[in-house]
Amino acid sequence: MPFNAIDTVWLMTCTALVLLMTPGLALFYGGMVRSKSVLNMMMMSFSTIGVVTIIWVAYGYSLAFGPDSGLGIIGDFSDLGLDKALGSTIGAAGHEVPTLAFVFFQLTFAIVTTALLSGAVADRIRFTAWLALVAAWVTFIYIPLAHMAFSAEGGTGGLFIDRLGVLDFAGGTAVEINSGASALALAIVIGKRIGFKKDPMRPHNVPLVLLGAGLLWFGWFGFNAGSALAATGVAVVALINTQIAAAVAALSWIAVEWKRDGRPTTLGVASGAIAGAVAITPSCGYVTPLGALVIGAVAGAVCAWAIGLKYRFGYDDSLDVVGVHGVGGVVGMLGIGLLASTRANDAISNGLLMGGGVDLLLRQSLAIVITAAFAFCGTWLIATVIDKLIGLRLDPEAEITGADTVEHAESAYDFAGVVGAGLGSGSQHSSSYSQRNN
């Protein structure tokens, strides 16, 4: 079947960019935990790539993007194993791409969204429980929300995109608010880390965090501009808006720190860039560059404040999935209701502050509430069931020892040498070694 080669090239490129976000997230999160669980933290991201890919091929894509089953909440089982996707095309007239390009692009979204949850359960989830959680969560929470937000079928598809007239360009609902609300439920069900609010839990490697943030920022161009699904003018608007919001939010986050804590921090500048990218995710294709500037500035400041809520309310959302993705997503979704502009995208109507009515803002708010309620309740249920069936959490001794050695029999760094890697580094036999591959 004929397809548009330029759009296809763009979508393939963006797919690779978005997949890179998950290893980027592994670095971003890995640097923030203590050195005894950095590998476990990164393992959660990498294992998610495997589990979600298998599910996406087997039934995930079909359930998320197959023909709507009636209420705009879920697709169907008509394309198990991607049999129909193979050899077909998808997309707006003139912008068709091979369906498999769209399948893979959406797969990378499912992967990185699921991997985000690891930030809420850092240092203390059993690895088997994590794998079970990934499989259940992507099936029962991500797939329905992806259907609602992204599955357009000309008015009879997903609840948000086709039936409620919600604007969500790249996943403020299905990706950001979803992961934030789910992270809150997970943090509550699994409980606080031993020593939360008492022991120092300093990030063990802030340069890793910055490297991860850089990769996320880079990958986000594919995430947002790729969501145009074609190499169009709107894709370019989304691209530059992503840059603007991330850059401004990095500064507004450290401005808050400077005033509140006395110093601007590198962890803050990295966190701010991510918060800005989160907030512009739903809004990137709908606002002007100046609108993106405003959304980024607000997101950086609001999220810098929101990450303090966990101490006030006593939930251990260890790496601030709620404060950055949940709150940032809300900022972006409401930002559309206020700042959406027909000058950025002529397929939509203006937001409240751009001369439009309050109608769009109300629809955006409704989508926020539905997403947060569905994600929170569903994830709470899934986490509770997994906890009852196989146990969610490491035992205290294992948690204190560290998930790296307990769950993976590895350690990230060799600190054994007295002077650098000096003592005994020339000898294979300085520590006992035996072959175990027989």
Added chain:
Amino acid sequence: MKLITAIVKPFKLDDVKAALESQGIHGMTVSEASGYGRQRGHTEVYRGAEYTVDLVPKVRIEVLVDDADTDTVLDAIVAVAQTGRIGDGKVWVMPVEQVIRVRTGERGSSAL
């Protein structure tokens, strides 16, 4: 013979080395150390959460000297390591029963 152990601020290491060399001391052991005294530690803030870091990085310098040289060496170290601000460190002296140069087997003062 005495063992002089000096805990000083890391940026003073070069000054102390120079001072010791000018006193005719041509060997020493240097290691990175961390600890705290009256200076206590410092605070670090990560995403708004404040952590108190008790241990402050210092340098530990150890030199073996003849009894007769002890006071001049001590004076030399303190003179250059001093900034007058809290956290300058400490120096202490312990008696040493025996010193042996591994290469030659020399003992006592001639091994210094």
